[in-house]
Amino acid sequence: MALAEGVNKAGGTGSAKGIGAYLASHLREYGLLLALIVVMIFFQIVTDGTLLKAVNVTNLLLQNSYIVIMALGMLIVIVAGHIDLSVGSVMGFIGALAAVMMVNHGYSMPVTIVVCLVVGGVIGAAQGYWVAYWKIPSFIVTLAGMLVFRGLSLWLLEGQSVGPFPREFQVIANGFVPDVFPAGFGAALAGFFEVRQVNVLALAAGVVTAAAIVWMGLTQRARNRAYGIDDEPFAFFVARNAIVAAALVFITYKLSTFRGLPNVLITMGVLTVIYAFITANTVIGRRIYALGGNQKAAKLSGINTERLTFLAFTNMGVLAAAAGLVFAARLNTATPKAGFALELDVIAAVFIGGASMSGGVGTIIGAVVGAFLMGVLNNGMSIMGIGIDYQQMIKGLVLLAAVIFDVYNKNKG
Amino acid sequence: MTADILLDMRQITKAFPGVKALDRVDLKVRRGEIHAICGENGAGKSTLMKVLSGVYPAGSFDGEIVYDGQPAHFRHIADSEHRGIIIIHQELALVPQLSIAENIFLGNERGRRGVVDWRETNHRTEQLLAKVGLKEPPTRLVDRIGVGKQQLVEIAKALSKDVKLLILDEPTAALQETDSRKLLDLMLELKAQGVTCILISHKLGEVRYVADTVTVIRDGTTVSTLDAKAGISENEIVRDMVGRDMTHRFPQHERRPGAVLMEVEDWTVWHPERAERKVIKGANFNVRAGEVVGIAGLMGSGRTELAMSIFGRSWGRDISGTVKLKGQPVDVSTVQRAIAAGISYVTEDRKSLGLVLDETIRFNTTLANLEGVSSRGVLKRNEETRVAERYREALATRTPTVFQKVVNLSGGNQQKVVLAKWLFTAPEVLILDEPTRGIDVGAKYEIYTIVNELAAQGKGVVMISSEMPELLGMCDRIYVMSEGALVGELTAAEASQERIMSLIVND
Numbered sequence: 001m002a003l004a005e006g007v008n009k010a011g012g013t014g015s016a017k018g019i020g021a022y023l024a025s026h027l028r029e030y031g032l033l034l035a036l037i038v039v040m041i042f043f044q045i046v047t048d049g050t051l052l053k054a055v056n057v058t059n060l061l062l063q064n065s066y067i068v069i070m071a072l073g074m075l076i077v078i079v080a081g082h083i084d085l086s087v088g089s090v091m092g093f094i095g096a097l098a099a100v101m102m103v104n105h106g107y108s109m110p111v112t113i114v115v116c117l118v119v120g121g122v123i124g125a126a127q128g129y130w131v132a133y134w135k136i137p138s139f140i141v142t143l144a145g146m147l148v149f150r151g152l153s154l155w156l157l158e159g160q161s162v163g164p165f166p167r168e169f170q171v172i173a174n175g176f177v178p179d180v181f182p183a184g185f186g187a188a189l190a191g192f193f194e195v196r197q198v199n200v201l202a203l204a205a206g207v208v209t210a211a212a213i214v215w216m217g218l219t220q221r222a223r224n225r226a227y228g229i230d231d232e233p234f235a236f237f238v239a240r241n242a243i244v245a246a247a248l249v250f251i252t253y254k255l256s257t258f259r260g261l262p263n264v265l266i267t268m269g270v271l272t273v274i275y276a277f278i279t280a281n282t283v284i285g286r287r288i289y290a291l292g293g294n295q296k297a298a299k300l301s302g303i304n305t306e307r308l309t310f311l312a313f314t315n316m317g318v319l320a321a322a323a324g325l326v327f328a329a330r331l332n333t334a335t336p337k338a339g340f341a342l343e344l345d346v347i348a349a350v351f352i353g354g355a356s357m358s359g360g361v362g363t364i365i366g367a368v369v370g371a372f373l374m375g376v377l378n379n380g381m382s383i384m385g386i387g388i389d390y391q392q393m394i395k396g397l398v399l400l401a402a403v404i405f406d407v408y409n410k411n412k413g
Numbered sequence: 414m415t416a417d418i419l420l421d422m423r424q425i426t427k428a429f430p431g432v433k434a435l436d437r438v439d440l441k442v443r444r445g446e447i448h449a450i451c452g453e454n455g456a457g458k459s460t461l462m463k464v465l466s467g468v469y470p471a472g473s474f475d476g477e478i479v480y481d482g483q484p485a486h487f488r489h490i491a492d493s494e495h496r497g498i499i500i501i502h503q504e505l506a507l508v509p510q511l512s513i514a515e516n517i518f519l520g521n522e523r524g525r526r527g528v529v530d531w532r533e534t535n536h537r538t539e540q541l542l543a544k545v546g547l548k549e550p551p552t553r554l555v556d557r558i559g560v561g562k563q564q565l566v567e568i569a570k571a572l573s574k575d576v577k578l579l580i581l582d583e584p585t586a587a588l589q590e591t592d593s594r595k596l597l598d599l600m601l602e603l604k605a606q607g608v609t610c611i612l613i614s615h616k617l618g619e620v621r622y623v624a625d626t627v628t629v630i631r632d633g634t635t636v637s638t639l640d641a642k643a644g645i646s647e648n649e650i651v652r653d654m655v656g657r658d659m660t661h662r663f664p665q666h667e668r669r670p671g672a673v674l675m676e677v678e679d680w681t682v683w684h685p686e687r688a689e690r691k692v693i694k695g696a697n698f699n700v701r702a703g704e705v706v707g708i709a710g711l712m713g714s715g716r717t718e719l720a721m722s723i724f725g726r727s728w729g730r731d732i733s734g735t736v737k738l739k740g741q742p743v744d745v746s747t748v749q750r751a752i753a754a755g756i757s758y759v760t761e762d763r764k765s766l767g768l769v770l771d772e773t774i775r776f777n778t779t780l781a782n783l784e785g786v787s788s789r790g791v792l793k794r795n796e797e798t799r800v801a802e803r804y805r806e807a808l809a810t811r812t813p814t815v816f817q818k819v820v821n822l823s824g825g826n827q828q829k830v831v832l833a834k835w836l837f838t839a840p841e842v843l844i845l846d847e848p849t850r851g852i853d854v855g856a857k858y859e860i861y862t863i864v865n866e867l868a869a870q871g872k873g874v875v876m877i878s879s880e881m882p883e884l885l886g887m888c889d890r891i892y893v894m895s896e897g898a899l900v901g902e903l904t905a906a907e908a909s910q911e912r913i914m915s916l917i918v919n920d
Contacts, residue, residue: 227798283787284790294768301780302781302838360771360772
């Protein structure tokens with residue numbers, strides 16, 4: 001649903017005449033999706049099909065899960081007109097905290113998770129307090145936070161790696177949702193597709209989600225028509241939905257032939273849907289866009305801009321903590337280096353996804369697609385054996401290109 | 414008409430995707446005259462000036478420009494400035510954190526080999542400031558002086574260059590009557606010194622006062638060129654601008670004010686940064702139901718500060734005094750509470766304080782009352798669209814859809830969106846701060862009509878304006894403000910420009 005929402009929201013703005021004009025005014029949304037597809041096809045070819053092997057698709061999702069989770073919070077912070085440079089450090093710190101609590105002190109997993117999320121929220125709130133109520137630039141506050149929490153993780157871990165985690169904790173990141181369908185189903189489908197095994201739940205989830213996206217797109221379209229809103233041309237609607245649905249089914253099919261749905265995918269998916277809904281359809285979401293678009297006007301419209309800023313950072317803290325837990329569980333150990341420079345990947349994902357540095361612009365779906373675009377680049381280049389030096393350069397240029405594209409589009413339009 | 418032609422723009426046509434902004438416009442400006450260009454917002458005046466100054470480079474439009482006897486092909490603003498064409502835009506282009514002197518010589522620094530000669534810079538600045546009648550030290554930062562004075566700095570900056578053709582785009586939109594008069598006299602003085610001026614203005618009084626020739630543009634075409642020295646009436650210009658006769662600048666109204674709706678008592682406000690400055694000095698005023706009350710005063714007299722401090726303490730500190738609605742004291746300590754109490758404030762500067770420009774009409778319309786289009790925190794999109802459509806129709810906002818971004822609307826239509834936003838909060842009292850600034854004659858009339866309707870519905874309207882005819886034409890009572898105090902109150906029958914001015918001056 002989320003992608004449909006995102007594009008349709010933007011789709012209501014123009015007075016498009018014909019397909020050409022429509023495409024010109026929505027180049028960004030389609031461009032991003034198209035870029036992801038092109039990059040995937042490119043790597044699929046140059047890696048001789050390794051990119052889309054079931055095991056690699058699974059890997060890709062696991063590898064990028066914590067980036068995606070943080071990108072959700074970062075999108076909100078950036079739309080509100082701020083930035084958070086501390087998320088990588090906070091993520092590392094929370095991982096360290098979880099390790100120390102569970103491994104060194106034997107706290108149970110639920111207690112640890114709750115404490116970690118609360119601590120993340122408190123960290124976010126503490127930074128948000130200075131930004132919101134003291135008007136200290138977020139760049140400065142979170143730059144300070146980045147150093148402080150990097151130091152705190154070192155201190156907490158005493159410079160050592162701490163692990164391994166209990167089995168039930170590792171499952172957060174590395175576990176899979178068991179198939180609920182009878183084994184016979186899977187075996188039958190496996191025979192049909194001529195693969196070793198099929199996780200029916202994963203495939204069914206993909207098909208149902210794809211159907212839901214199409215259905216929601218159709219109802220939105222019907223509603224738009226009822227209000228006489230300029231909608232995207234039908235051919236585009238069909239093409240876009242076909243691609244999104246096919247991609248979903250394809251990916252879940254790949255997952256189903258490996259070990260099924262990763263737990264982390266569920267977490268990520270649910271969070272994405274929730275945040276896409278909040279930003280696009282709720283009062284608080286609307287107010288965040290107003291705050292970022294014109295803070296003075298928002299304030300004079302009765303919006304409590306300070307509290308909203310404070311909440312955006314608090315939320316970022318909680319999500320950074322969640323990402324920290326996933327990251328620690330995935331590595332099965334907490335290291336002082338965890339999360340190092342990761343904030344830059346997160347911020348890059350949000351900007352590639354179309355957010356504006358000056359605030360007020362950006363979508364959750366854009367940020368998620370941006371994160372995966374970066375993820376596929378990372379993954380594809382690693383498979384090809386391209387050195388980290390070139391990887392960094394290429395990623396940097398992709399970020400620059402995406403933003404140049406935005407600015408060019410804006411100036412033209 | 415055989416006089417020396419300084420500027421001859423012939424058959425200028427400029428098209429943007431989907432719209433022809435200029436369609437074969439002709440403009441002839443004689444050397445040494447003041448030439449006024451009048452037209453409604455969106456008529457194409459600003460586009461024409463951008464074509465002239467090279468913002469739209471030669472080749473991006475059709476037609477030809479002959480300047481000072483030679484064909485001109487400006488590819489850049491620098492090209493036109495080099496030939497002595499200087500344009501002062503509606504939106505001032507000063508750097509707020511630099512001093513007056515630094516701004517005046519920005520890009521044209523006095524000095525040698527990259528080292529600024531401050532003595533000469535400041536000395537020259539003093540001379541220029543004296544010329545434009547601005548009494549400020551050259552070292553004062555621009556953000557420490559008001560908009561009116563900033564305008565004078567802009568003109569001083571233009572004078573610092575070797576200006577032959579000075580273009581002023583609505584120079585008095587932000588100025589007081591007295592400052593405007595000073596500026597107009599300054600233009601006449603420059604004319605006497607041989608500077609040719611193009612004046613773009615909505616204020617017909619001033620056009621009549623200074624202009625030798627008036628060119629009226631409507632919908633991207635030249636409608637008429639009138640010889641102002643022969644004497645033309647404002648109605649003549651207005652008719653050409655809007656394409657219809659406008660016998661009354663202000664719509665007819667008949668008001669029967671009811672009981673007192675809002676009272677403000679002993680309102681005192683201190684400056685937020687300069688603790689020793691009392692900006693509002695114990696102001697008392699009231700508004701009745703169905704009444705339009707004006708607040709007249711010079712710029713810097715504290716009118717906006719009074720309104721903003723009442724509206725959720727949005728300005729100033731150590732605010733004291735009471736606000737009563739229907740006899741009951743109300744809490745207006747935050748914007749939310751002021752709105753809840755039934756007060757709305759339509760800001761003076763709609764672009765920076767009133768609108769989220771990059772968002773749609775719908776977004777802006779519901780912004781101050783999102784509760785009204787949501788349930789349990791979830792927006793009801795359809796309801797929102799309905800609300801936006803309702804106000805679009807009620808206020809006759811000219812736009813294809815409510816999904817249009819407000820940045821694309823003309824000033825008058827933007828102001829209607831701001832009004833819609835506040836009307837949707839269902840206020841009892843509306844405070845309108847310069848509601849018609851920078852809006853063309855036709856749109857002004859529509860805004861006045863809306864104000865009259867609001868009064869007829871029993872709402873109380875407080876109207877702050879720098880244009881005295883507007884207050885005289887619209888208000889039942891006028892308070893006169895001077896240096897932070899309300900120094901007088903006049904009924905519509907008593908009020909006249911002279912009486913208001915004398916109250917201000919004799920304070």
